[in-house]
Amino acid sequence: MALLTFKGGIHPNDGKSLAKDKAIKAILPTGNLVYPLSQHIGAPATPAVAVGDKVLVGQKIAEAGGFVSAPIYASVSGTVKAIEPHFNPTGSKVNCIVIENDGEYKEVEYAPVKPFAELTKEEILGLIGDAGVVGMGGAGFPTKVKLSPKEPDKIDYIIANCAECEPYITADYRRMLENPEELVSGMKVVLSLFDNAKGIFGVEDNKPDAIEKLRELTKDEPRMEVMALKTKYPQGAERQLIYATTGRAINSTMLPADAGCVVDNVETLIAIHNAVIGGRPLTSRIVTVSGDGVNEPGNFKVLLGMNQKEVVEAAGGLKGEPEKVISGGPMMGFAMFTLDTPITKTSSSILCLTKDEVAEHEPSACINCGRCVDACPSRIIPSRLADYAERFNEEAFVKWEGMECVECGSCSFVCPAKRHLKQSIGSMKKIVLANRRKK
Amino acid sequence: MSENYNISSSPHIRSKVTTSNIMLMVIIALLPATAFGVYNFKLSALLVVVITTASAVLTEYIYQKLMHKKVTISDYSAALTGLLLALNLPANAPWWMCILGSVFAILVVKQVFGGLGQNFMNPALGARCFLLISFTGRMTTFVYDGVSGATPLALLKAGESVDVLDMFVGNIAGTIGETSVIAILIGAIFLVVMGVISIRIPVTYILSFTIFVIVFGGHGLDVNYVAAHLCGGGLMLGAWFMATDYVTSPITKSGQIVYGICLGALTGLFRIFGGSAEGVSYAIIFSNLLVPLIEKVTLPKPFGKGGEK
Numbered sequence: 001m002a003l004l005t006f007k008g009g010i011h012p013n014d015g016k017s018l019a020k021d022k023a024i025k026a027i028l029p030t031g032n033l034v035y036p037l038s039q040h041i042g043a044p045a046t047p048a049v050a051v052g053d054k055v056l057v058g059q060k061i062a063e064a065g066g067f068v069s070a071p072i073y074a075s076v077s078g079t080v081k082a083i084e085p086h087f088n089p090t091g092s093k094v095n096c097i098v099i100e101n102d103g104e105y106k107e108v109e110y111a112p113v114k115p116f117a118e119l120t121k122e123e124i125l126g127l128i129g130d131a132g133v134v135g136m137g138g139a140g141f142p143t144k145v146k147l148s149p150k151e152p153d154k155i156d157y158i159i160a161n162c163a164e165c166e167p168y169i170t171a172d173y174r175r176m177l178e179n180p181e182e183l184v185s186g187m188k189v190v191l192s193l194f195d196n197a198k199g200i201f202g203v204e205d206n207k208p209d210a211i212e213k214l215r216e217l218t219k220d221e222p223r224m225e226v227m228a229l230k231t232k233y234p235q236g237a238e239r240q241l242i243y244a245t246t247g248r249a250i251n252s253t254m255l256p257a258d259a260g261c262v263v264d265n266v267e268t269l270i271a272i273h274n275a276v277i278g279g280r281p282l283t284s285r286i287v288t289v290s291g292d293g294v295n296e297p298g299n300f301k302v303l304l305g306m307n308q309k310e311v312v313e314a315a316g317g318l319k320g321e322p323e324k325v326i327s328g329g330p331m332m333g334f335a336m337f338t339l340d341t342p343i344t345k346t347s348s349s350i351l352c353l354t355k356d357e358v359a360e361h362e363p364s365a366c367i368n369c370g371r372c373v374d375a376c377p378s379r380i381i382p383s384r385l386a387d388y389a390e391r392f393n394e395e396a397f398v399k400w401e402g403m404e405c406v407e408c409g410s411c412s413f414v415c416p417a418k419r420h421l422k423q424s425i426g427s428m429k430k431i432v433l434a435n436r437r438k439k
Numbered sequence: 440m441s442e443n444y445n446i447s448s449s450p451h452i453r454s455k456v457t458t459s460n461i462m463l464m465v466i467i468a469l470l471p472a473t474a475f476g477v478y479n480f481k482l483s484a485l486l487v488v489v490i491t492t493a494s495a496v497l498t499e500y501i502y503q504k505l506m507h508k509k510v511t512i513s514d515y516s517a518a519l520t521g522l523l524l525a526l527n528l529p530a531n532a533p534w535w536m537c538i539l540g541s542v543f544a545i546l547v548v549k550q551v552f553g554g555l556g557q558n559f560m561n562p563a564l565g566a567r568c569f570l571l572i573s574f575t576g577r578m579t580t581f582v583y584d585g586v587s588g589a590t591p592l593a594l595l596k597a598g599e600s601v602d603v604l605d606m607f608v609g610n611i612a613g614t615i616g617e618t619s620v621i622a623i624l625i626g627a628i629f630l631v632v633m634g635v636i637s638i639r640i641p642v643t644y645i646l647s648f649t650i651f652v653i654v655f656g657g658h659g660l661d662v663n664y665v666a667a668h669l670c671g672g673g674l675m676l677g678a679w680f681m682a683t684d685y686v687t688s689p690i691t692k693s694g695q696i697v698y699g700i701c702l703g704a705l706t707g708l709f710r711i712f713g714g715s716a717e718g719v720s721y722a723i724i725f726s727n728l729l730v731p732l733i734e735k736v737t738l739p740k741p742f743g744k745g746g747e748k
Contacts, residue, residue, distance in 0.1 A: 012454070013452075167452065239743060243742075249742060250743045251741065251744050324446075324451060326451055330449075330451040331450040331451075331452070332449050332450070335449070337446050338442050356447075357451065357452050358447045359445055361453065364511070364555075365458075365555045365557070367458055367685045368556060368686045368688075370685065373690055377742060379740065384690070401741045404743070409449050409450030413450050413453060414454050415454075416456045417457075417556075418453060422449065423447075
């Protein structure tokens with residue numbers, strides 16, 4: 001059988017061999033911890049502590065700031081030093097709670113865990129929301145909101161995004177090898193919310209051992225299936241993943257739920273397991289530290305709020321002076337001008353590269369070669385859209401379907417003229433959306 | 440306060456393919472045809488190739504210097520234009536005609552419209568047609584083996600018989616680069632294998648031309664006649680190396696098919712019903728003009744909106 005996939009996409013050098021065989025290592029912070037109040041999509045959380053307060057591990061330090069929002073928990077015990085703006089990994093300055101670590105890791109007394117079988121759907125959703133779980137693949141959409149579609153009975157598929165198509169990152173892969181039971185348990189929890197849904201684990205076929213492990217674990221689960229996907233970027237993009245696993249295609253005006261699908265990534269499902277079965281809030285995540293600019297690439301269990309510099313130190317420190325440091329993967333991650341930023345709920349990776357391939361070339365004239373068209377998973381024409389974007393031609397941009405761009409960056413990757421196609425299109429999308437809001 | 444690492448919008452990695460190595464690959468792919476042309480037409484062909492290519496590069500350099508623009512001759516596109524033009528000239532073309540052609544290609548067809556990527560017409564073919572109209576006699580006099588004679592295509596049009604095998608190998612009169620089908624195909628296969636061109640345009644072009652010739656050629660399914668049309672003139676060089684020019688062909692996949700069909704039909708029309716035996720150059724530059732229109736009507740439907748998934 002042909003492997004499941006989508007049309008378009010690219011095959012960048014995946015760099016995964018640097019960290020894929022490194023077992024997850026738990027590391028502890030020494031410096032202050034910084035918790036951005038906004039590390040999810042939606043309203044920023046509102047502080048529930050004041051400067052000078054003593055806090056314990058697992059204590060709620062910020063409440064959800066609205067329906068689409070998520071609370072934040074302390075990952076260490078210590079004292080609240082400040083509530084002040086700090087740079088987050090995406091380069092904006094946001095209000096953060098700063099906690100001085102006392103190094104004792106004294107935990108709060110967690111509420112007793114109710115057996116799963118006795119929980120109602122509302123209770124399960126409540127636990128997930130209250131634990132501060134958000135989409136940990138990068139988007140940071142509050143999971144409770146995602147799991148509360150208007151018509152839960154019309155959800156046919158819960159898709160675990162185990163593709164991990166971004167080069168270098170191996171955090172989800174290690175999770176699948178080391179904690180597959182928790183992943184499957186997280187899936188079980190989500191399936192309990194949707195009576196008609198089937199659970200799908202979509203894994204790229206460059207992770208055969210993970211596929212085998214998940215198949216073994218789910219062989220007696222009639223509602224779950226493990227699907228091997230073709231290894232191709234962006235296989236883990238939501239729309240492409242849904243298409244590959246279910247054959248359903250959604251566009252920019254639809255949510256996955258409109259096609260009867262809910263997609264959660266590996267780390268998120270494990271956080272759901274921890275929240276519902278373990279009764280623990282979200283205070284840590286797996287982070288891959290990789291790239292040719294670090295001495296000992298690896299996968300680390302990192303407490304949220306830990307300084308990224310300390311995380312890199314745990315990976316043997318920097319090898320020389322990197323040109324570029326990225327939070328997330330090289331295709332969609334954010335370049336950081338400093339490592340002095342905290343690990344957040346959506347930090348899947350810290351990537352240190354000694355060579356900045358973007359800076360090597362000046363963009364030149366488009367030669368109309370069509371490589372971007374071949375690579376585009378959204379089946380649009382990136383080169384033309386970038387032209388329209390650069391001329392602020394909103395009408396043509398929308399007419400030529402610029403809003404369908406998923407900003408995967410495949411076009412910029414393949415462009416022989418080294419044009420910043422995705423950047424132009426992405427900026428124009430923001431302008432169009434802003435103009436629509438004004439109307 | 441901080442380390443000041445580079446920042447830029449994602450993606451942070453780029454493929455190795457660049458404009459200059461694409462152009463260089465096309466130049467390499469043209470070398471078999473060039474070498475055969477020099478073997479076939481001796482020193483005079485070599486001179487035409489050198490003069491035309493050098494003057495194309497020089498024109499671009501001087502223009503960009505005078506206009507205070509960034510000099511882009513290192514992207515090899517001017518060299519490629521010069522070489523393509525040379526392969527479209529007779530070996531006995533005088534030196535001034537070579538230079539005039541190159542200047543026209545680079546200056547009028549390419550730079551005046553904004554340089555690389557902005558020209559609406561293939562520069563080499565634009566220049567060839569300019570020369571063809573201006574100096575019809577010199578452009579259509581072909582010397583082969585020391586005697587000037589008609590091309591097989593002209594003989595075919597006059598109703599005489601031609602040797603298809605000679606045409607396939609290239610032992611015939613014609614422009615420098617168009618005579619040997621074998622040499623052209625070697626280069627074409629290289630380009631397809633290296634992923635520089637797709638077969639969509641050349642194959643639809645050649646197929647639709649074949650059908651046109653069978654239907655309207657007046658010889659029906661005469662294999663010899665059809666094969667002579669396919670091997671004769673600039674069809675192979677045009678289909679594989681000039682119709683596939685990125686800048687002047689549609690970017691949409693279905694548009695490329697439509698474009699190929701237009702080329703095939705127009706070439707057939709010009710060759711069979713036109714006054715001249717040849718029609719490839721005019722078919723291509725005419726179809727170049729249709730490209731924006733073709734793209735407009737062949738816009739793909741995006742993913743999730745009923746389009747190809």
